Amino acid sequence: MTIIRYGLALLLSGVLLLSLIGFLGDWPADMVTPFRLQFLLIGMAGLCLALPSRHMWLTGLAALVIMGNAIPMATRLFERPVLARQANGRGVSLVFSNVLCDNRQFDRVTRLARAQDADIFAAAETTGDWVDHLDSLSDLYPYRFAPKNLGPFGIALYAKQPFSAEVMPTGSRGMQLLRADFGDRIVYVVHTMPPANPVLSADNRVYLETVAARVASETKPVIVVGDFNATLWSHNMQPMIQAGLQWPAGSGVRYSWPTQRPWFAIQIDQVLTRGAKAGTYRTLGDVGSDHYPVRADLVF
Secondary structure: OHHHHHHHHHHHHHHHHHHHHOOOOOOOHHHHHHHHHHHHHHHHHHHHHHHHHOOHHHHHHHHHHHHHHHHHHHHHHHHOOEOEOOOOOOEEEEEEEEOOOOOOOHHHHHHHHHHHOOOEEEEEOOOHHHHHHHHHHOOOOOEEEOOOOOHHHOEEEEEOOOOEEEEEEEOOOOEEEEEEEOOOOEEEEEEOOOOOOHHHHHHHHHHHHHHHHHHHHOOOOEEEEEEOOOOOOOHHHHHHHHOOOEEOEOOOOOOOEOOOOHHHOEOOEEEEEEOOOEEEEEEOOOOOOOOOOEEEEEEO
16 A cells, blocks of 8 residues: 555646646746646646545645646636637638548548538648649538648638638747638638647747737637647647637537547647637547647627
């Protein structure tokens, strides 16, 4: 029992250290904060194991882990605007998929797009091969903007209504940001770098700050969709909160990545809005990528 007790203490101490790192801001915090829910669950499990042992120091350690994650999570949950599930107005449905540039299961993505039959289909990591295969959706989506020359970080948009679009290199790495004007609304499709090191973390922050600033300058309702490589708990999401962007009901703690490692489950594929009345969010089935596609049904 002594070995188990000290093993639990070592685990809780490590998780507490990671939880505290999450308060530092920037990197490495933004590699840690996405996993606050996992840290919270470990703390709760640790508390359940510690209480019967009657070792107050072990119970206190578990409580510190719980508080160190529950408090920032609750703060972010309460400070973000969340859409109602239903309202009267014009509906807009949207599906986004980070298809994974090396994924060769093209048919799974096109079948999903047809089955979902959303008004808008957006994709990231669209190489030239992916664009060629997604062109088979032209009967469903007669309007599209899908450049073939953007490499493994390509970005594409398909729609049932006409729109005008442009891509803008954003951040120090020149990751693409797609802006589409549908006349009555603006859609941004984003794909940021993951915060894997200090340079990439800074690039992720600059990219999302740029998106927030662009949204603030728009005069029409806005949808922002894509692979943010950031979760609701991430420091780099703060500009989205400050810009007043809304989260559809059901989003924030969904599992969109990584498909093969559910113990790391986090939601980094986001749909945010400004000017919507209602909206819901859900993840969809496996298409061979490391991301699950996501769907949002919005009302304006």
